[in-house]
Amino acid sequence: MENKSRVLIIGATGNLGHHLVNASLHFSHPTFALVRPDSFSDPHKSQYLQDLSVAGVTLLQVSFSLVPLIQFSLLKAFKSSVNSICLSLFSLEDEDSLVKAVKQVDVVICSVQAKQVLHQKLLIQVIKNAGSIKRFIPSEFGLDPDKTQISGMDYNFYSNKAEIRRLVEADGIPYTFVSCNFYTSYLLPSLVQPGLKVPPRDKVTIFGDGNTKGVFVKEVDVAAFTIRALDDPRTLNKVLYLRPPGNVYSLNELVELWESKIGKKLEKVFVSEEELLQKIKGTFF
Numbered sequence: 001m002e003n004k005s006r007v008l009i010i011g012a013t014g015n016l017g018h019h020l021v022n023a024s025l026h027f028s029h030p031t032f033a034l035v036r037p038d039s040f041s042d043p044h045k046s047q048y049l050q051d052l053s054v055a056g057v058t059l060l061q062v063s064f065s066l067v068p069l070i071q072f073s074l075l076k077a078f079k080s081s082v083n084s085i086c087l088s089l090f091s092l093e094d095e096d097s098l099v100k101a102v103k104q105v106d107v108v109i110c111s112v113q114a115k116q117v118l119h120q121k122l123l124i125q126v127i128k129n130a131g132s133i134k135r136f137i138p139s140e141f142g143l144d145p146d147k148t149q150i151s152g153m154d155y156n157f158y159s160n161k162a163e164i165r166r167l168v169e170a171d172g173i174p175y176t177f178v179s180c181n182f183y184t185s186y187l188l189p190s191l192v193q194p195g196l197k198v199p200p201r202d203k204v205t206i207f208g209d210g211n212t213k214g215v216f217v218k219e220v221d222v223a224a225f226t227i228r229a230l231d232d233p234r235t236l237n238k239v240l241y242l243r244p245p246g247n248v249y250s251l252n253e254l255v256e257l258w259e260s261k262i263g264k265k266l267e268k269v270f271v272s273e274e275e276l277l278q279k280i281k282g283t284f285f
Contacts (some may be wrong), residue, residue: 001284002026002028003137004029004030004231005029005105005106005107005134005230006029006030006031006032006104006105006106006107007024007031007032007107007108007109007227008033008034008101008102008104008105008108009021009024009031009033009034009109009111010033010034010092010109010110010112010123011034011110011111011112011139012033012034013042013045013048013049013143014112014113014224015183015185015219016111016141017033017111018048019219019222019223020109020111020223021033021052022046022220022223023054023223023226023227024227026224026227027130027228029227030161032104032105033052033079049154055187059063063229091123092112092119092120092152095122098122098123098126099126099129102123102126102130102133102168103130103132105133106132106133107108107133107134107135107137107230107231108123108127108133108135108137109137109226109230110123110138110139111141113139114139114142114157115160117139117160117161117164118163118164120138120139120164121164121167123200124136124164124167124168124171127171128171128173132173133173134174134201135175135230135231136168136174136176137175137176137177137226137230138161138175138177139161139164140165140177140179140242141178141179141180141183141222142161142179142182143158143179143181143182144177144239145158145159145161145165146165153277153280153281162245165177165183172184173235175236176229176235176236176237176238176239176240177240178225178240178241178242179216179239179241179242180215180222180225180242181215181216181217181242181243181269182214182215182217183216183218183219183222184216184218184219185218185219186218186264187214188216188254189203191254191255192207192214192254199258201262201264201266202266202267203266203267203268203269204255204267204269205269205271206269206270206271207251207253207271207276208270208271208272208273208276209252209254210250210252210255210270211250211251213248213249213250214249214250214251215242215243215247216247216249217242217244217247221242221244222242225242239247255268
């Protein structure tokens with residue numbers, strides 16, 4: 001029987017993280033997941049963690065200093081599960097928890113939010129010191145930070161990710177950087193219309209000439225590709241670009257598809273690149 005890499009997923013209750021956990025299980029990897037202590041106070045996340053226990057969750061020993069007693073009692077209720085997923089509570093600034101977790105796995109996947117990207121620095125140091133991790137996939141999962149230009153309005157979003165890349169490379173850690181471009185759930189539900197949650201039925205805004213292509217990938221597919229890549233020697237120390245040909249569309253093409261679906265033409269309002277950049281500059285992030 002093929003030996004599967006033991007996978008540690010950081011950010012397992014997040015938007016992409018829970019798909020990574022499910023994909024890791026689907027492909028029969030022994031899966032370890034680190035989640036924040038406050039996840040158990042969130043009803044939705046707490047239910048999700050219970051679902052993981054049904055799928056076969058084993059909890060690592062948790063320090064009382066990290067988890068309130070009321071949460072620890074909930075954890076004890078989960079302990080009857082089998083050893084297919086190991087769930088621990090952590091902070092990316094809690095070195096002891098990171099060391100204990102990293103020692104038990106072969107692969108580390110981080111899927112924390114963009115604002116926490118630089119918090120991976122301690123994790124990278126722990127991985128370097130351990131010397132046993134055969135693949136690290138840091139939190140990126142978007143546009144390639146080394147190729148994306150935002151006309152001086154980066155707000156450190158991509159520069160922080162690029163900084164993490166350089167640190168991983170400098171420390172000689174085996175890696176795969178995953179560039180999946182846009183999540184379908186972020187832009188497609190509104191037809192790329194800021195402020196809307198559903199596609200417009202009367203008027204649509206076209207940015208630029210509307211012909212620039214974008215790549216839209218479902219989070220569940222991003223997770224599946226990521227898990228399949230972690231034991232693939234072709235992806236070692238490479239950037240993995242997810243660009244399925246059927247997922248590449250311009251805004252004009254998306255609007256045309258929507259118009260054919262609803263059986264009517266939409267009024268087009270064109271916003272030039274210069275106008276768009278001015279609007280972005282005037283927006284508080």
